[in-house]
Amino acid sequence: MSSVATERAMPEAGPPVPVGTVHVFDPNPLNWLFVTWNTMEEPVRTDHEGHTVLALAEAAEWRADGGFAVTVRRGARFQDGEPCTAHSIKQNFDEVQKWAAPHPPGTYLNFHPDATCTVEDEQTCVFRFPEPDGLIMAKFRGFHIAGSSFWHTHGFGYKKTGSGEGHW
Amino acid sequence: MLAIQKVRPAFVATSIITGEDRSPRVVLEANRAHDTARTARLERVVFRNDLSPQEALDAVCDREGEMDIVSEVSPADAARVERSEHARLIAIDANRLIVGLFNRRPDHDAPLTDARMREALNLAVDRHRMAAEGLGGHATPLAGMTPAWCNGVFPGAEARRRDAARAAELAAAAGWSPGRPLRLATPAALEGLARMAAADIEDALGLRVEVIAVPPSDEGVGARRLVEKKLPLGWDVLLHPWFDLSSDMPPAFVHREFFGHDGAFRAGPEDEEFDRRFAELARTTDPDEARRQAEDVDRYCFEQSLALFLVAPQALYAVNRHVDFKAYRATFELADTEVSAEHWSRREA
Numbered sequence: 001m002s003s004v005a006t007e008r009a010m011p012e013a014g015p016p017v018p019v020g021t022v023h024v025f026d027p028n029p030l031n032w033l034f035v036t037w038n039t040m041e042e043p044v045r046t047d048h049e050g051h052t053v054l055a056l057a058e059a060a061e062w063r064a065d066g067g068f069a070v071t072v073r074r075g076a077r078f079q080d081g082e083p084c085t086a087h088s089i090k091q092n093f094d095e096v097q098k099w100a101a102p103h104p105p106g107t108y109l110n111f112h113p114d115a116t117c118t119v120e121d122e123q124t125c126v127f128r129f130p131e132p133d134g135l136i137m138a139k140f141r142g143f144h145i146a147g148s149s150f151w152h153t154h155g156f157g158y159k160k161t162g163s164g165e166g167h168w
Numbered sequence: 169m170l171a172i173q174k175v176r177p178a179f180v181a182t183s184i185i186t187g188e189d190r191s192p193r194v195v196l197e198a199n200r201a202h203d204t205a206r207t208a209r210l211e212r213v214v215f216r217n218d219l220s221p222q223e224a225l226d227a228v229c230d231r232e233g234e235m236d237i238v239s240e241v242s243p244a245d246a247a248r249v250e251r252s253e254h255a256r257l258i259a260i261d262a263n264r265l266i267v268g269l270f271n272r273r274p275d276h277d278a279p280l281t282d283a284r285m286r287e288a289l290n291l292a293v294d295r296h297r298m299a300a301e302g303l304g305g306h307a308t309p310l311a312g313m314t315p316a317w318c319n320g321v322f323p324g325a326e327a328r329r330r331d332a333a334r335a336a337e338l339a340a341a342a343g344w345s346p347g348r349p350l351r352l353a354t355p356a357a358l359e360g361l362a363r364m365a366a367a368d369i370e371d372a373l374g375l376r377v378e379v380i381a382v383p384p385s386d387e388g389v390g391a392r393r394l395v396e397k398k399l400p401l402g403w404d405v406l407l408h409p410w411f412d413l414s415s416d417m418p419p420a421f422v423h424r425e426f427f428g429h430d431g432a433f434r435a436g437p438e439d440e441e442f443d444r445r446f447a448e449l450a451r452t453t454d455p456d457e458a459r460r461q462a463e464d465v466d467r468y469c470f471e472q473s474l475a476l477f478l479v480a481p482q483a484l485y486a487v488n489r490h491v492d493f494k495a496y497r498a499t500f501e502l503a504d505t506e507v508s509a510e511h512w513s514r515r516e517a
Contacts, residue, residue: 018198020507020514021212022236022491025224026500029185030411034500035215038196050263050318050415050497062453079199101170101181106432108424113178134452138420141413166170166183 036144043070043089043140052137056084056145060137067126068136074123078147086125092145093117093127095155095164102156102168109142109168144168169388171395173430182395182432186388190217196502209506228255228486233512236491239500241484243304249486259306260495261317262483263412266358267310268365268405268476269394269426272436278344278404281436285342286473289405290328291335292372293365299479302361307479312470313423315480317497318415320462322470327477332372339373353380353403355387361478362407395432405476408433414498417458419449419465427474442468 026034037045043057054060059071076084096102096111103109115129127136144156153159157167173180194215198208216235219227225245227235229252241249241257249257268289270280279285299307309327314320344350350369354362359381366377380403382390393399394406410433412421424446425431429438445468449461469475483500487493490511494504507514 015200015202015207016209018200018208018211019517020210020511021214022210022488022502022505022507022513023214023216023234024237024239024502025216025219025221025228025235026237026239027221028240028500029188030500031190031215032188035194035196037499037501038213038503046414046496046498048494048496050412052414052416073204075203077201077203079201081201100179101183104183104185105421106182106425106430107178107180108420108430132451132453134450134458135417135420138414138417 040144040146041076041084042143042145044137046141052141057140060140062132063126066132067128068133069120069124069126072123072125078149080147080149082147082149084145084147085122086119087122088145088147089125090117090119091148091151092143095151096143096168099164099168101166102164103142104166104168105142109139111139142168169392171392171432173395173397173432178430180430184388184391184395192216192218206503208503210502213502225249225486228252228488230254232488232490233516236488236507236511237493237505238486239483241486243306243481243484245486246304246306246484249484252486254489255486256489258485258487258493258495259482260497261308261315261480262495263315263318263415263418263480263498264409264483265310265313265315265411265422265480266361266407266409266478267313267426268352268478269408269433269435270475271401271404271406273401274437275400276404278348278350279342280404282342283472284338285344286476288335288338288342288373289369289476290473291331291338293368293476293478294330295327295478296329298361298364302364303479303481306482306484308482310477310480312466312477313426313475314418314462314466318412318418319459320416320418320466322463322467325466325470330368330372335372336374339375344373344375349376349378350405351378351380351403352405352407353382353390354407355409356381356383358407358409365407365476365478394435397434401435406435407478409481412498417462419446419462423465423469427469439474442474 041056044052045055047053057070058073101107112129117127119125156164169184171182196213198211224238228238249255272281295309299309311325311327362379366379370377426433427442429443445465452458490508492506
């Protein structure tokens with residue numbers, strides 16, 4: 001059973017045309033995270049009230065066999081046009097799993113080191129954990145999904161520091 | 169810098185931000201191919217890091233065309249924004265909190281392992297006055313670790329009202345050594361609130377309170393001591409701001425970080441009862457049951473007075489009058505921000 005609302009569909013009138021420029025001053029030390037959230041997607045995001053809603057995932061649910069299935073939003077693409085698929089989720093998961101402490105706020109956001117991600121089809125991947133992870137949706141909020149070109153060029157800290165530790 | 173907490177049974181570490189290497193300007197361009205209702209309304213967002221906070225506030229309040237949104241406005245500046253002819257004040261009850269950590273280390277000489285002393289301090293401070301006067305009304309008094317609007321706040325939670333007489337009784341029973349001052353440390357930015365708390369404690373408990381304002385240049389060192397838990401701490405109570413990434417599961421990002429076996433800010437021995445309750449929650453995949461257990465964790469922290477519960481400050485933004493900015497409790501996102509036809513960027517276009 002999915003525990004969160006789904007992303008709203010595009011209105012029938014079509015997408016709004018972006019207009020205007022705003023200048024922002026944000027001294028918050030989490031600015032790096034806010035820029036990330038403004039430019040990348042995660043399986044889930046939070047609405048104005050702070051409640052979890054699906055974003056890059058169009059479904060996320062526990063299965064009877066203990067697997068956690070994520071269905072990627074149909075038609076999602078990265079900024080460079082590359083399709084975002086279940087393979088993208090797995091690639092980003094595999095990158096996360098390389099590091100002991102990738103998340104600046106702490107290792108709590110890490111997936112279990114023995115967790116796995118398997119691609120079932122272009123839209124569906126299944127996570128498996130040694131024990132049920134009731135906090136998985138909260139962790140997904142910090143699971144930034146980048147296109148393959150990102151990993152080949154910058155990575156999170158890869159180009160600048162040669163490491164993903166502390167840079168997710 | 170990386171603060172390593174433990175390596176067994178699992179590696180636990182926290183990165184402490186000691187400096188930021190920001191580009192003078194970071195420019196975000198709209199992704200016109202985005203295919204949901206959250207496609208950007210703005211063509212361009214420019215994060216400017218080439219101004220001081222005062223210059224940014226002046227620019228948004230006094231002029232148009234230079235600055236449109238300034239975040240982290242101080243409550244002390246809120247009235248200026250409200251008086252501005254160019255800017256509006258946007259306030260939101262954000263998922264932020266300011267609490268006091270109690271030094272409960274076994275080798276520490278203050279009786280803060282005694283729940284009566286912790287409750288005494290909670291009854292000594294006037295968190296309602298702190299919210300109303302210290303933060304100009306831009307804050308909500310906290311009952312425990314969960315703001316009232318988040319899932320997981322325990323049923324019936326109410327911020328404690330100051331009760332100086334009961335506080336004195338509890339402190340006497342706990343046995344604070346006569347003449348020993350209480351050392352209250354605080355980031356310099358929160359010194360005003362710390363001094364309000366100190367005055368309340370001195371008045372209620374008859375203790376002398378030493379306020380230790382830690383300058384920004386020393387915060388990294390102090391944070392690493394706290395997180396790594398190997399060197400002694402030089403304080404009894406530390407005012408500490410924190411935040412949450414969502415409104416759905418505060419124990420994961422808040423309670424666990426302060427009191428859990430792997431919590432960066434735990435300033436005492438591991439708490440088996442807390443860890444048992446949190447572990448049960450972390451294994452629960454049913455949302456309704458998880459919420460009940462989150463409430464249970466929150467109530468435990470309140471009943472044990474595990475922290476000096478103070479306030480949840482609002483997030484304040486100064487926003488140009490032609491910008492329709494929608495604030496979020498747990499993030500700062502601009503996907504649904506729009507500008508009217510009167511905005512400088514559209515007039516110039």
